[in-house]
Amino acid sequence: PEPPLKLPISPQVGEMSGRTEGGATERQPIxxxxxxxxxxxxxxxxxxxxxxxxxxxxxxxxxxxxxxxxxxxxxxxxxxxxxxxxxxxxxxxxxxxxxxxxxxxADPRTRIATCPGAPACASGRIATRDIAETIAVENRDILDSSLTLHISGCAKGCAHPGPAALTLVGGENGAGLVVDGTAKALPAGYRPGYDAAHGIGRVAAVIRSARHPGETAAACLARLGAAGITEIYRQE
Ligand code: SF4
Structure with missing residues (x-):
């Protein structure tokens, strides 16, 4: 007989590659x-x-x-x-x-929703998987369970249709940043696609230095505000 599994059953959110199935707060049986x-x-x-x-x-x-x-x-x-x-x-x-x-x-890659992006998808304007890998490697401490980070090759937002705390979206102007919105929203700031991970790294560095003891990354972002986060992302 099959050994019974004492694991939670939850519905699939969708089938697109890269979806985090409910976001960063859901624990996977890993x-x-x-x-x-x-x-x-x-x-x-x-x-x-x-x-x-x-x-x-x-x-x-x-x-x-x-x-x-x-x-x-x-x-x-x-x-x-x-x-x-x-x-x-x-x-x-x-x-x-x-x-x-x-x-x-606790692998930081489970905190990031990303579609295949360029070059796998013809609509992709940024190399989403490469950007996501770099962000995950460099910012493990910031990618806590409070934060949702979505990296989308274009405004269609296949991997995460809902809002995320931070969304990088590929477009004609490079990698746009949307704070607390979806990939369909108009980004408030841009960096070249190849440099997008560096921009998120700058935001992560500010969270690292500015957050209060015990404060989550999401709470710190909310305190910094959308305009402040966008400016940090855009800076050279
Ligand atoms: S969001 Fe855009 S780039 Fe990503 S899989 Fe969907 S159509 Fe392709």
Missing amino acids: GVLNLATTAIALGIGLPFGSIPAQKLINLTQYALTLGTTEIRLAPGRALLLLGLSPAACLSLHQTAAALGFVTDA
Whole structure:
């Protein structure tokens, strides 16, 4: 009989690649999970909703050699690998991390919603995935659960139709910044697309220095105000 999973079930928000499935506050079943029985499972995620096919093939082939009996979809579009011994789970966890999968629920990439963008999508005006990767690597401390960051290749906003605290959107003028709005809103400031991560890095640096003890990133942003944030983003 199947081991029962004590995991929450939530509806999918949508199917577009990169969607965060409800935003940054929803925890995904990522990492080593203790099930109701003595069994354990490994939960992993695809960074921004996708990964090169060869990496998934490599992981599943290795998972088979370790005795994985089943792979299930889980909330937040995580994947659960079942039937593992503790040692096998540890080994698979390390391999998944080395291949670039999301293996930690606190991974800053889970805080960012981004579509494929340029060059994968013909409508994309900025390289959303590259920008997102750079922001995640450089600003892990700022990407707490309070913050929603959306990076959209164009104003269509496929990955996150709703408002986000910060939205970078590609357009004719480069990477526009929308504060507390959607990708369809008129950006208040721009940087060249290749330099967008630097602009968000500047905002992150101000949050780092200006926030009060215990204050979330979102609360600090609200205190700085849309005009102040936009100016920081635009500055050289
Ligand atoms: S938001 Fe624009 S660039 Fe991104 S996937 Fe949708 S149409 Fe393509």
